[in-house]
Every structure is written in C-alpha cells, then in structure tokens.
Amino acid sequence: MIADIVAAVLVLVATAYAVLGGADFGGGMWDLLAGSATGGAAARHRINLSITPVWESNHVWLVIALVVLWTGFPVAFADIFTTLFVPLSVAGLGIVLRGSGFAYRAQAGSVRWQAVNGGIFAISSLLTPFFMGTAVGAVVTGRVRASGDPAGSWVNPTSLLTGGLFVAVAAYLAAVYLAVDSDRAGEPDLRRYFTRRALAAGIVSGALAAVTMAELRTSAPSVFTELTQGRALPAVIVSVLAGVAVLTALPTGVMWPARPLAALAVAAVIWGWAIAQYPYILPPRLTIAGAAAPAATMGAVLFVVGVIVVLVAPSFALLYWLAQRGSLREADEDGAGPPRRPAR
Amino acid sequence: MRTGLALHSALASPSLRASPSLQVVPARAQMGSSLGFHIILACMGIAFPAIVMIMHYIGLRRRDAAAMLLARRWSRVMAVLVAVGAVSGTVLSMDMGLLWPGLMGRYGSVIGIPFGIEGIFFLLEAVFTAIYMYGWDRLPPWAHFWTMAPVVISGVFGAMSVVAANSWMNDPSGYTVANGKITSVDPVAVYFNGATYYEMPHMILAAYMVAGGLAATPYAVGLLRGRGSRYNRLGFLLPFTVAAIATPFQIGIGDTAARAIASQQPVKFASMEYVPRTSTHVPEWIAGVWSNGRVVPGTGIALPSVDSLLVGFSPNTRVIGWDTVPPALRPPFPTLLHLSFDLMVLIGMLMLVWGIWLALWWWRRRDLPRGRPGTVFLAGGALSGIACVVAMEAGWVVTEVGRQPWTVYNVLLTSQAATSATGVPATLAATVAIYAVLTVATLAVLWMMKRRWQATAGGADVAAPYSPPAEREAR
Ligand code: HDD
Ligand code: HEM
C-alpha cells in the first residue's frame, strides 16, 4: 500500500519534470531551429528570457525522481541503470552539456563564443529527451531486467518511437509556453511565430503518440489493452481532449488556458502509461510491491515529499509568479543606468 | 541496530572472489573524476552565497558602492558556477546507478534517505538562487537581499545530507539484514551515523575555505599588481577573512576526525599513517614514501611515539596496524594516502599562519601587511584558493581511497558495487574529456567576465556607466 503511494509520488514527480523541464528542452530545440544569428535573434531572445530564471529549478525534479526511484525501489533502479547504460549515459552527458552551454552562452562576450555554446545547448536539448524516451520505451515493453540486453533493450521500434515522441512533446510544450509568454510580453509577432510552431509540434506529437500506441499492440499487448479498453482509457481521453482544446484555443488568440491544458495533455499520457502498467514497475515481472524498500524508508520518502509540498511548492509558486511578472531578468551588469522596465 | 553482512560472508562468495567486475577500475576513475570536478563547484554553491550576502549587506547598510558592485558581479559569477554545479551533480546521481548498481540495488533504501533529504535543499537552493540572481533592480533592495538567506541555509543542510550519505559508507549503521535483504531501516540512525559528526562540519568548513580562498584570489592578484583600490581590498579581505576564520575550526575537527578514524576505520588510519604492525610507541611520519615494507630512507622524518601520542595522548597507546587484515582488504597505495593527508594538514597549517598574520597586522595597523612581507602575504593569498581546493581533494582521496576495497566499510566490496555494463571505459573517456573541456570553458568565461570588468574595477568609486558590448544586445 505505502509502496503504491510512493510509486504514485514518483509518477507525479516525473510529471513535474516532464511538463516543466521538458519545456526547457523544447526551448533549446526551437533555439536550434531559429535560423541565422540575426534572423533568429528575436525568438532566441524570447526563449532565453523564458528559460533563464527557471530551468535549474525545473531540472531538480529529475534529481528528485531519481532519488525517489533508488530509495523506494532500489532493485528497479539498479536494473534500469544496468540494462539502459548506453542511453542513460548519453542522456547524462547531454544534461551536462546543455546546462553548461546555456550558462556559458549567457555570459559570453563574443558572437562566436555565443554561437558555439548556443549550438551545444541546442543540440544536447534535442538528444537528451530522445535518449530518455528510448529508456521509457524499454521499460514499457518489458525489456529491462536483471541482465537485460544492453543494445536491443532500447534499439527497437517502441523505444525509438518513444524517443521521438519525447522530442516532439518537449517542442510542443515549449512552443505553447513561449507563445503565451510572448503574448504576455506584448509581442504579437512572436506570439504568432510560436503559435504556428505549437500547432505543428502538437500535430506531430499527436500523430507520434497514436503510432506509438498502435505499436504497443504487438510489443506490449497488456499495456495496449489497458490504454485502449481498460482502466487507462480515461487518461488517454483526457489527453486527447486537452490537446485538441489547445489546438483550437491558440489560433483564436485565447491564451490563458493554453499553458495548463498543454501540460495536462502531456501529464495525462504519463498517467495513462503508469496506470496501464500498474502493478508492475518493470513489466512483465517486477511489481511495485516486489521492488519496494522497507516501510520505514518509504515513510522517510513520504516525509521528504511532505516537506517539499509544504516548503518547496510555495517557493516554486513565488519563482513562477516573479518570472511571469517579468521581475526576474539578467540584470544590467554593474547596475549602471536605470533598470530596464519589466516586460509586460 | 548495527548489523551488516559480516566481513567474511562478503568474501566467502566464490563468484565474487573469482571475477571481480572488470568495470571496477574505470568506474572508480569515473566516479572520482566526476566527483572531484563537481565538488569544487559544490563548495561554491555551499559557501559562496554566504560571502556574497555579507558583501551585499555591507553595500546596503553602509551605502558602499564598491561593496554593491562586488556583490552584483559575484552573483553573476555564481550564475555560471551554480549552473555547472547543478548539472554535474545531476550526472553524479545518474552515475550512482550507472556505475554502482550493486550498491544502490542492495542499499539504495538506506543510503537514499539522506539523498532524499538533500533533494529538498537542492530545490530550495535552486529556486532562491534564481530569484536572487535575476532579481537585481527589480525586487525591493532589502527583500532582494533576504532572498539569499534560504540559499545560505539550504547550502549548509544540503551539504550535511550528501556528507551523511558518504559518512554512512564509512560507518554503516541503522539497518538490519536477513537473507541478503534489508528488512528494516532507522532513518535517524542512518543520517546521524558514527562518522557524521566529524565529516559534516569538516566538509562544510572546507567549502567555506575553498569559496573564500577562490573568491579572494583575483583581488589578491590585483593588489599584487599595485591596484590598491578599495574595490580590490574589499574583494580580497572579506572572502579571505571568511576562509581564515574557518581554518582553526577546520584543524580542530580534522584532528577529531583522525582520532575517530583510528578507532572506526583502523586500517584506513594505519595506511594514512604508515602503521604496518599493531604496536605502541608508533612514530608519526612527516612525508615519506612507502616502498617494500618500509619508508624509503631520506624521504621522510619520523617523530618517535608521536602517532601514539596523537591517537591516545600517551606514547603507550596501541595503534592498530594493517597487519590485522589480509592484504586483499587493505587500501591500495599507502603513499598516496599518507602524502594526501600530509598535504591537507600542511595547507591547513599554512592557512592558519596566514590568518594569524592578517589578524596581527589588522589589530596593530588596521591594514593589510605592507612592504616586502606584504608581497609574500598577498602571494600566499593569491594561492590560497587553489591550495584549499587541493586540500579538499586530498581529503576526499584520504576518505575514498582509504576506504578501499570497501564501498560500504566492512559490508560491501567495491567489486560487488560496480556495474556489469561493459561500456564504462567509453563513458569514462567521455566524462574526462567533457570535464576537461568544462574546466577550461568555465575558467575562460570567468576570465572574459574579469576582462570586461577590469575597465571599471580600478576605480574605488565606480560611477562610470558601463555599456555592454554590442553583441550582448543582439542576443
Ligand atoms: C559537500 C558538498 C557536496 C558533495 C560531497 C556533493 N555535492 Fe552535489 N551539490 C552540492 C553539494 C555537494 C551543492 C552545493 O549543494 C550543489 C552545487 C550546486 C547546487 O545547486 O547544489 C550540488 C548539486 C548537486 C546536484 C544538482 C542539484 C541541482 O540540480 O541543483 C545533484 C544531483 C548532486 N549534487 C548530487 C550529488 C551526489 C550524488 C554526490 C555524491 C555522490 C554529490 N552531489 C556530492
Ligand atoms: C590540520 C588540518 C586537518 C586535519 C588534521 C584533517 C584531517 C582529516 C581526516 C582525518 C580526514 C579523513 C576523514 C575520513 O576518512 O572520513 C579528512 C578528510 C577531509 N578533509 Fe581534512 N583535515 C585537515 C585540514 C583540511 C583542510 C584545510 C581542508 C580543505 C580546505 C580539508 C578538507 C577535507 C575534506 C573535504 C575531507 C573529506 C571529507 C570529509 O571527511 O568531510 N581538510 N581530513
């Protein structure tokens, strides 16, 4: 029972990482696709403003997810990281390169240095979610076990499709958030720019999700059944409805529901996956109960989560509130001159 | 509650004895290099915010323009360092699974607890660091100042938590085992294990010494070059004083740690102090290279009975030697351990001397040391950052290499902890290459920032408006 609660917490933390951190990866992808140094400057500037104050905090959810996994379900953690050594190593290196590239770019003094670091940031923003996705595909299809296949586990249609899906979804979330941010900042051109991209990425994500699901029919029949006919069906329906709502709201210029609905569309897919593979943490054999740590450990994990809810959630809310108000920006270096007016 | 798989049971398993994972050596090298890189930035994350906060306070309280400018620029430096620290730390937590699934699969439910607590502080630290760094000019000045307080506090508690995990590996307790499975866990006993009380303060003080020394370095160089503005003096004095104040406490705790290790991990102690046989009247070696069962003559000085004296305050104290365990259970490279330990102690002592030097001059003349001795003093000040980093890394070598061949002391061998995945040499190569590049790039970025700032740094009362290079606007 307590193991199920911790598993649910793990899913929620992963969701937070996906809808918050995922968008930061997506921002890097749009940066990559923004074009030449001059032509893409406006979009890159917007991406920079939106990501800078929040990406580090968003990315801590990954750390929390890892810690909950290894503390609550140590055997599953060990099997995942042994079998999926290759994609997870690449993802780890991608994480370092992305964060450092972004930080260096912000302080860079020359265009060339900016371009090199910006490029590293952008390319690793694309690779990291792809490889994370292949790992998820391996878990869903039951390829992760004590001595799983180090290559076949993640080089297979489901894994590659899931990797692609992760990339598309990250791009989609980012484009939606950036469109909303541009709107709030009073930049209609950029709003339209990102709206177009949000629509394109949304359609690609939807299509990839459908193909991946169809693929699961052969590679993970029981998950497929749950998703299409069983207890995970409601989550799939919620996701589709939310996704369609975003696609209709954005072009009409109704911006306020776009951000939460886009997040919901993505969250529901994650929940659907979790519900569909319940009670297994690593299908087809290792159950949540079977992998669970002793009760006192689970209690400690829930205690930590409780503290996070009480202390960290309000801090996060403060951060987001300040960021949305435009109160958080790279300051003028020496404080000379009047402060730039907060963007509205 | 102190239970473990007994020492011999770990060895009795024939498969483990016959084929230690071939990945052990590259895995250790990868862990050591990623930690060794991360920890420097971690020190800046733990202690630099406090130094920035003090500087900011001086700036606000005394309306001191130089102090404000320093605080403002330091928060920029922090933006770079914290970002690289955060991502390199994330990779470390992935490394725990990539390199040590044998540790995490067996003891994840125990060692995970302090890491979980650390997670709280990572989140708080990240959130408030961002608010502080990007809140300049946009938040009310004092409110903005106070947003740094949670960062300072969570830096300390975060450090406590990671070190709790490490100290648990040195002195595992707080769990029971049956049939090779963990059956119960006592989170409080895990977090506050027998090595916690010295490791935690030792590491936190180390972080303050490292951050203070590194922050003071560029200004010491500036002063040496004759740029004696208030800006440079303040930029040197404040962080260096922080490091100097930490030093005597650090030495006291280090001394306590050494004594604790003599009883908790006697084989580690024996290796770092060259005690081959259990005996009384054990000499203390200053420097010295161990080879073929003895210290090579002429490489070190033995102080008769001093080691016994340090361990038990009497020359008759029995000190346990490494002969008490079979060779396979002794740490490798006693020379590395011993010299690392000596180096750490030497640097601690030098920092103490420098601190006293500064205190005396300040007390007598309200000034930095002047003249020729002043140059020596400042040269030492300019090297103090690097020296503290070296001392800290040496300390970790003592802790980590000294615990070998165990990952969890007397409970889990490193060969059992290591992964069976065969790709480690490749990821090791990638890790080393990337961290080498990141080290160079981080220094390059800091250097570029320094160069930009130097235009105005000379002035004590920096009023000249600063215009950023044109490209920065294009971004
Ligand atoms: C004594 C200090 C200390 C030590 C020994 C370590 N770390 Fe660290 N770590 C910190 C002190 C720190 C810090 C100062 O708290 C950092 C640096 C920058 C930051 O934001 O937090 C940090 C960042 C940091 C992060 C990123 C948090 C974020 O995204 O903000 C992770 C996941 C880890 N660490 C994990 C580890 C692991 C798995 C370690 C050892 C096995 C480890 N750290 C050693
Ligand atoms: C005379 C002074 C010092 C003594 C006697 C001393 C003693 C020790 C000992 C015995 C250890 C091993 C702990 C273990 O194995 O668990 C250690 C570790 C360590 N030392 Fe020192 N030390 C001194 C100065 C310093 C200085 C100046 C620094 C850094 C600026 C430093 C940083 C560290 C670190 C980071 C560790 C590893 C982690 C830890 O135990 O917390 N030490 N020290």
Ligand code: HEM
């Ligand atoms: C951040 C400072 C640290 C540094 C610089 C450091 C350094 C090292 C080094 C050099 C090794 C390789 C040892 C060898 O080759 O014999 C190692 C191994 C290891 N360290 Fe540490 N260490 C640090 C802190 C920690 C902490 C806080 C943990 C927490 C769990 C940890 C976990 C490990 C593990 C699991 C290994 C591999 C097994 C072993 O060699 O014992 N280390 N570390």
